[in-house]
Amino acid sequence: MGKIIAIANQKGGVGKTTTAFNLGACLALDGKRVLLVDADPQANATSGLGIDPREANASIYECMVDGYPAAQAVKDTCVEGLSLICSRIDLVGAELELMNRPDRERTLANVLHPLKEDYDFILIDCSPSLGIITVNALTAADSVIIPVQAEYFALEGISQLLNTIRIIKSRLRPELDIEGFLLTMYDARLRLANQIFEELKGHFGAMVFSTVIPRNIKLSESPSHGLPVILYDPDSRGSIAYSQLSRELISKNKKKRRQHPSV
Secondary structure, three states, X not given: OOEEEXXXXXXXXXXXXXXXXXXXXXXXXXXXXXXXXXXXXXXXHHHHOOOOHHHOOOOHHHHHHOOOOHHHHXXXXXXXXXXXXXXXXXXXXXXXXXXXXXXXXXXXXXXXXXXXXHOOEEEEEEXXXXXXXXXXXXXXXXXXXXXXXXXXXXXXXXXXXXXXXXXXXXXXXXXXXXXXXXXXXXXXXXXXXXXXXXXXXXXXXHHEOOOOOEOOHHHHHHHHHOOOHHHHXXXXXXXXXXXXXXXXXXXXXXXXXXXXXXX
16 A cells, blocks of 8 residues: 655745655656645646646546546656646635535545555645645645755744644544655755754754755756656756655665554
C-alpha cells in the first residue's frame, strides 16, 4: 500500500510546489509509482508539469465537492511513472462549499485512500494557508514534509503549523507523522543559512532531512518550460539535490518498513 505525504507550510514562497513536482518526478525516475495531487488553487504544480488545467476533464475540486471519481481525474505527465490530479482556481470556492458538510475534514481522505493501492507515493501540494483544504490534506496524509526557507524568518510560523498537526493527530488522524523538515533555497556561502540549518537540527534532530535544496536558477526556470528540473537540466545542482532527496526518502521508508513489517 502506498504512502500519502502532504507538503505543507502556511508561509508562502518556501518551495512547497517546487518540492512537490520535482520530488515526484525524481521518485518516478527512481522506479516508484507516484501520484501528485495539486491541492493549491494557484495550480502551479499543474502548470509546472506542462498541463493546462482548463483542458483537464476534472480537477481535485470536482473530486472533493462533486464526488467525481478520483481515478478518472488522474492524468499522465511528461515523466513516466508520475501521474497528476490537477487543480483549478475553482478550488478557492471549496472552502465555503465544504464548510457545512458533516465530516468535512475527511473529504480528501475519502477521495484519495481508494488510490493508495495503485501508487507507492501520493504527494499533496498544499496551499500556503491552514484553511480547510490544507486541514483535509493533513487529515488524508500519513506524513508531512515541511519545507523551510533558509532565511531570517524561516522558523517563524512553524510553531503554528506544528500546533495544527498536533490537533489533527489528536482529533482526526492519530497516525500522522512528520516525514521531515526540508531546508530550501540554501546558500552554503551565507553564514545565516548554515545557522538556520544547525538551528533546525538542534530543534528537530533526525527529523531534518540531510539533503538541502540549494538556490538554483534552473529550479526557477524549469516550470516555465513545463518540465521538472530533472528533465530540464539533469546536471544542475537543483536536479542533483532533488534526486538525493528522493533516494533519502526511499531509504528512510525502507528502514521504517523493516522496523514495522506490518505497516
